Amino acid sequence: MIRDILRAVGIGCLLAGGILYFTIDSKNxxxxxxxxxxxxxxxxxxxxxxxxxxxxxxxxxSTVKEKAGEKKTVVTESNLPSDAAVLNTILTIESGSNSTVVSANLERLGIIEDAALFDSYLADNNLTGRIQIGDHKVDSSMNFKSIAKEITTVKK
CATH class of the missing domain: 1.20.5 (Single alpha-helices involved in coiled-coils or other helix-helix interfaces)
Incomplete structure (x- = not known):
């Protein structure tokens, strides 16, 4: 009895599937x-x-706020081309930050274009261990040498 019911349900499903397959136009x-x-x-x-x-x-x-403190970002016009502006910001370096973290923060803030390149510059000049904690004023017109000098200078 159950076998006949299951067989009938199976045949019904097959028939329904076949009818739907041929009657529903696949929408191209x-x-x-x-x-x-x-x-x-x-x-x-x-x-x-x-x-x-x-x-x-x-x-x-806008003003960028980090959990360690505030980083104020200011755009100033200069004698650069009209589509370029100098980005001034205060970079806060926390205790335990290494050169990779500092480079990534500088890139995220728009001060440098390539964090890996700046990190390599610091490593090549033996400056990775000399990075000082504190607030450092940096801007997008600075070259790698001046940024490195700023972040390796002891802040009082």
Missing amino acids: PSDEDAQLLQDEVEQLQIELAKTKELLGTAQTI
């Missing part, structure tokens, strides 16, 4: 639908680019 997007999707994607990419630009500006001008 037409050329018009594909063009609409492409237009939407392009518009979203344009909006994303604008949002990234606004976010970058907001991050550059």
Whole structure:
């Protein structure tokens, strides 16, 4: 009895699957639908680019707060090209921070372009162990030598 019921349910499922397979038209997007999707994607990419630009500006001008203290960021105009501005900030170096952490913070703040390159500079000049804790004034117009001098100088 149960065997007959299960057999009937199985046959019913197979028939239902077959009927659905042949009756439901698989929806292939037409050329018009594909063009609409492409237009939407392009518009979203344009909006994303604008949002990234606004976010970058907001991050550059805003005040960055860390748990160890405040880092004040100020953008000042200089005689650089019109699209470039000097970014002044106070870098707080905590006890236990190594050169890799300091380099990463400098890159995140926009002071340097490449943290690994600056970390290599510190290592090549035997400055990794001379980094001093405290607040250091740095800006994006400084070269590696002047940044290294600033962060290795004892602050009173």
